[in-house]
Amino acid sequence: MRRTPRPLVAGNWKMHGLKSSLKQVRTIAASLAKTAPACDVMICPPATLLRPMKDVAKASKLKLGGQDCHASSQGAHTGDVSAEMLKDAGAAAVIVGHSERREDHREMNVDVRAKAAAAHRAGLMAIICVGETLKQRKAGAALRVVGHQLKGSLPSTATDKNTVIAYEPVWAIGTGLTPTVDDVAEVHTYIRKRLQALLLDGSPERVRLLYGGSVKPANAAELLVTKNVDGALVGGASLDAKDFLPIVRACR
Ligand code: PGA
Numbered sequence: 606m607r608r609t610p611r612p613l614v615a616g617n618w619k620m621h622g623l624k625s626s627l628k629q630v631r632t633i634a635a636s637l638a639k640t641a642p643a644c645d646v647m648i649c650p651p652a653t654l655l656r657p658m659k660d661v662a663k664a665s666k667l668k669l670g671g672q673d674c675h676a677s678s679q680g681a682h683t684g685d686v687s688a689e690m691l692k693d694a695g696a697a698a699v700i701v702g703h704s705e706r707r708e709d710h711r712e713m714n715v716d717v718r719a720k721a722a723a724a725h726r727a728g729l730m731a732i733i734c735v736g737e738t739l740k741q742r743k744a745g746a747a748l749r750v751v752g753h754q755l756k757g758s759l760p761s762t763a764t765d766k767n768t769v770i771a772y773e774p775v776w777a778i779g780t781g782l783t784p785t786v787d788d789v790a791e792v793h794t795y796i797r798k799r800l801q802a803l804l805l806d807g808s809p810e811r812v813r814l815l816y817g818g819s820v821k822p823a824n825a826a827e828l829l830v831t832k833n834v835d836g837a838l839v840g841g842a843s844l845d846a847k848d849f850l851p852i853v854r855a856c857r
Contacts, residue, residue: 609810609811610765610810610811610812610813610835611644611645611813611835612643612644612645612813612829612835612836612856613644613645613646613647613769613813613815613835613836614642614644614645614646614647614836614837614839614852614853614856615646615647615648615649615670615698615700615732615771615815615836615837615838615839615843616647616648616649616839616840616843616844616849617649617672617700617703617817617838617839617840617843618648618649618650618651618654618672618843618844619651619672619705619840620651621651621844622650622651622654622844623654624654624657626650626654626844627654627657627658627661629844629845629846629849630648630658630661630662630667630846631661632846632850633646633648633665633667633846633849633850633853634661634662634664634665634667635665636846636850637665637666637667637853638664638665638666641666642666642853642854642856643856643857644836644853644856645666645668645836646666646667646668646853647667647668647669647670647697647698648662648667648668648669648670648843649669649670649671649672649696649698649699649700649732650669651672652671652672652686652690652691652694655669655671655691655694655695655696656694656695658695659694659695668697668698669695669696669697669698670691670696670697670698670699670700670729670730670732671686671688671691671696671698671699671700671729672699672700672703673686673699673700673701673703673706673720674686674687674688674690674691674699674701674720674723674724674727674729675687675688675720675723676716676719676720676722676723677723678723678726678727687723687727688720688723688724688726688727688729689726689727691727691729692727692728692729696729697729697730698724698729698730698731698732698769699720699724699729699730699731699732700732700734700771700838701717701720701721701724701731701732701733701734701758702714702717702720702721702733702734702735702754702758703734703773704734704736704773704775704778705778708775713757714753714754714756714757714758715757717733717754717757717758718757718758718759718760719760721733721758721759721760721762721763721768722760722761722762724767725760725762725763725767725768726762729767730766730767730768730769731760731763731767731768731769732769732770732771732815732838733755733758733759733768733769733770733771734770734771734773734817734838735751735754735755735758735770735771735772735773735796736750736751736754736772736773736774736775736777736778736817736818737750737751737774737775737776738750738775738776739774739775739776742774742776747774747788747792748791748792748795751772751792751795751796752795752799755770755796755799755800755803756799756803759803759804761805762806763803763804763805763806763807764804764806764807765804765806765807765808765809765810765811765812766807766811768804768812769812769813769814769815769836770796770800770812770813770814770815771814771815771816771817771838772789772792772793772796772814772815772816772817773816773817773818773838774818776818777817777818777819778817778818778819778840779819779840779841780818780819781819782818782819783818783819783820783824783828784818786827786828786831789816789828789831789834790831790832790833790834793814793816793831793832793833793834794832794833796814796833797809797810797812797814797833800812813835813836814833814834814835814836815834815835815836815837815838816828816831816834816836816837816838817837817838817839817840819841820837820838820839820840820842820852821842821848821852822842822848822851822852822855825837825851825852825855825856826855829855829856829857830857836856837852839852
């Protein structure tokens, strides 16, 4: 049975990857060309690798994304990259509001919302990240925090086609820890419900909700069949084709 919405498994390479890493993408692209996956597959490399990765991936259905963008299309912003530039380099999407950006660069919901709107302006899909810290979860505030981030980060331009929400508990990122599937289902179901009021255009049922945080080949299958989970955002395990491909194949 075909799932609706079609799941997405996206790899977030973070600040990893040189030209030599393109061999991983060659392997992934070859596998996808041989056997069609049951989900959309994306890699979000550092901006420096978008163009060469596009060349390697072009014969396959592998999609590419950026990891952040500036809210403006151009200007005097040394070191920043615009959504239009990512698109020009071959991206179809961009991650915004990742907890590492929120933490390292003090990005607030209002910044994330402007970046998501910039993605839409450029014709990119925005992958908007939300998630609570361990302290917040222990205080019983996970849903409240996620709801607040969602409301503050979702621009009015969001539709079910141009927006993906990634729930990434901060304490699960890069730690090997994951919430229980019941906890994931609770948050995802809550996000879906909140979207009914927040999404101004399109169907909340069709917005893809990804889980992210220590997704590995060993836990991908159970996470990917969890209620209201429409795919995964994968960090560390996306860097090596031998880890990433089993996660993609766990999607049915
Ligand atoms: P991880 O990272 O899979 O290495 O935990 C996920 C993410 O930050 O997107």
